[in-house]
Amino acid sequence: MITYAFIDSQNLNLSIKRQGWKLDFDKFFIYLREKYKVSKVFLFIGYIDDNQPLYAKLKQAGYIVIFKPTLKLPDGTVKGNVDADLVLHAIVELNNYDKAIIVSGDGDFYCLVEYLYNNNKLSKLMIPNQYSFSSLLKRFISSAVFINQLQKKLK
Numbered sequence: 001m002i003t004y005a006f007i008d009s010q011n012l013n014l015s016i017k018r019q020g021w022k023l024d025f026d027k028f029f030i031y032l033r034e035k036y037k038v039s040k041v042f043l044f045i046g047y048i049d050d051n052q053p054l055y056a057k058l059k060q061a062g063y064i065v066i067f068k069p070t071l072k073l074p075d076g077t078v079k080g081n082v083d084a085d086l087v088l089h090a091i092v093e094l095n096n097y098d099k100a101i102i103v104s105g106d107g108d109f110y111c112l113v114e115y116l117y118n119n120n121k122l123s124k125l126m127i128p129n130q131y132s133f134s135s136l137l138k139r140f141i142s143s144a145v146f147i148n149q150l151q152k153k154l155k
Contacts, residue, residue, distance in 0.1 A: 102126070
């Protein structure tokens, strides 16, 4: 059984930070490998020049890092939405895996999760915060794992 994971890093990181803790990405990668036998872990992230040390660390941990160009808005906010990239990669890779793990609580992934679920390709939907995620994803609650419940293992 070949399993791939597709991670919306922005949703994961911000959701965990809002809960007052920091995810250890090394531990998370190991957890995915050991618990779900994931062979490839795609992490989608907005590209910012100053974050090179972070990107190098993620790659060294084993993540396949997929960058999304970002825009700096007039107010200084950096914007880089990875949703379309994640969906595209999950579909392009579809014949290379038996099961997929989607890591996000964002309802924008409803169509992807539904497609994977209906085609028996969804292993798990890993939601960063069980108390704050899109109600669109509640339909797949039987496949859900809540990362906030893994805080002791992944902090």
